[in-house]
Amino acid sequence: xxxxxxxxxxxxxxxxxxxxxxxxxxxSNTTGDEKATTKTPPLNILQTTQEFVETINPKTAGLxxxxxxxxxxxxxxxxxxxxxxYLPAHLDFPLxxxxxxxxxxxxxxxxxTILLISIDTVRTKNGDEIQPAWRxxxxxxxxxxxxxxxRNTCLHAVLADDDNRTRESLxxxxxxxxxxEAEEQTTWRRYLVG
Numbered sequence: 001x002x003x004x005x006x007x008x009x010x011x012x013x014x015x016x017x018x019x020x021x022x023x024x025x026x027x028s029n030t031t032g033d034e035k036a037t038t039k040t041p042p043l044n045i046l047q048t049t050q051e052f053v054e055t056i057n058p059k060t061a062g063l064x065x066x067x068x069x070x071x072x073x074x075x076x077x078x079x080x081x082x083x084x085x086y087l088p089a090h091l092d093f094p095l096x097x098x099x100x101x102x103x104x105x106x107x108x109x110x111x112x113t114i115l116l117i118s119i120d121t122v123r124t125k126n127g128d129e130i131q132p133a134w135r136x137x138x139x140x141x142x143x144x145x146x147x148x149x150x151r152n153t154c155l156h157a158v159l160a161d162d163d164n165r166t167r168e169s170l171x172x173x174x175x176x177x178x179x180x181e182a183e184e185q186t187t188w189r190r191y192l193v194g
Contacts, residue, residue, distance in 0.1 A: 089155035100173030110167030
């Protein structure tokens, strides 16, 4: 039940941007006491996104600049973790709630350890099969980006620092997978089937 509640809360926190609709609404005439229904994102999200993109410098970071740009920002998602220290390992499914070819997460409040766990196994020199895993620390104000294999073939999990009960983060989701791309580039179906 708790997992369903969390999933529903995350879905409600997603804001999908439709710039064509926003422009149309901005240009519509209102008269008298009518209120404008403009869907301008808070903090001028498009300008902020452009500044964010310039900061991470997609080309230098090995990211596709055609995907990681303000024109390809599909959604921003606020994550209020409500004192939960651990976000279990999961894969963002591209044709469902985990859309976005490139997903960037900003630690707005609090710090945490990020875990990446490969879905694929590899054989060690002595013949054992293991699942490669990586971890790194993310301080408040820093961000990390999931793209390519890290996005498509690794589970990710978050372990908040002990003293952090108010962790908040912001996901920026860039670009959409076509159905064909989702099938070819990601292991989400194999992960579901096992």
